[in-house]
Amino acid sequence: MAMDFFDKLTASxxxxxxxxxxxxxNLADKNRVRKDIAAIENELRNRYRDIGEKFYTExxxxxxxxxxxxxxxxxxxxxxxxxxxxxxxxxxxAVACQACGKSVQIGxxxxxSCGAAVPTPPPxxxxxAAVQPICPFCGQVLAEDxxxxxxxxxKIPDRSAQxxxxxxxxxxVCPNCGEVLSSDALFCTVCGxxxxxxx
Numbered sequence: 001m002a003m004d005f006f007d008k009l010t011a012s013x014x015x016x017x018x019x020x021x022x023x024x025x026n027l028a029d030k031n032r033v034r035k036d037i038a039a040i041e042n043e044l045r046n047r048y049r050d051i052g053e054k055f056y057t058e059x060x061x062x063x064x065x066x067x068x069x070x071x072x073x074x075x076x077x078x079x080x081x082x083x084x085x086x087x088x089x090x091x092x093x094a095v096a097c098q099a100c101g102k103s104v105q106i107g108x109x110x111x112x113s114c115g116a117a118v119p120t121p122p123p124x125x126x127x128x129a130a131v132q133p134i135c136p137f138c139g140q141v142l143a144e145d146x147x148x149x150x151x152x153x154x155k156i157p158d159r160s161a162q163x164x165x166x167x168x169x170x171x172x173v174c175p176n177c178g179e180v181l182s183s184d185a186l187f188c189t190v191c192g193x194x195x196x197x198x199x
Contacts, residue, residue: 138173140196151175151196172196 056074063071085103089095094103099116108118133142133156140151148155152175172181172195174188181188185195 135196138175138196140175 056071059067060071060075086096089103092103093106095106095118096102097104097111097114097116097118100111100114102111102113104111104113104118109120110117133144133146134140135142135149135152135154135156137154138149138152140149142149142156146156152173172183172185173179174181174191174193175196176193177188177191179188179190181195186198187194
């Protein structure tokens with residue numbers, strides 16, 4: 001009697017184990033088939049996309065009326081994408097290669113993608129040099145905020161009240177004796193003092 005019980009128990013366990021094994025195999029087969037289905041669907045989407053891109057490329061210049069709205073939306077998206085790419089390039093210190101459109105670091109002489117020469121941008125125009133104020137009496141260079149000339153002692157006219165006109169050549173005057181000096185004189189011919197502005 002005990003043997004019958006053990007035989008039945010063994011048969012029951014064997015049957016359950018076979019069912020579990022069959023279920024596991026069935027589940028693995030289902031997962032394998034689902035994976036194959038997902039791969040086929042993905043490939044199908046890629047093929048549809050390829051057809052769409054090819055159709056767009058061949059018809060973008062003159063789309064038929066039923067596709068005009070879709071083409072306009074694609075064109076707008078492409079324009080926005082191009083603008084965003086240029087924006088990120090500018091933030092990263094890059095420009096677009098004129099030959100292939102790929103990103104090139106500013107300062108590069110050649111494109112790393114196609115090897116085309118990158119045009120060098122023209123140098124920025126230099127800022128105009130500040131006009132150094134000069135004493136209208138003796139020609140001495142003045143400090144920016146000077147109210148009196150340190151060389152001849154004369155009061156400097158208010159420069160803010162009137163716009164500066166191009167100055168006529170100023171005759172140099174000897175700071176010691178007041179003698180008018182020639183424009184190329186380094187020293188006063190009367191007293192020998194250095195001419196204004198001579199180091």
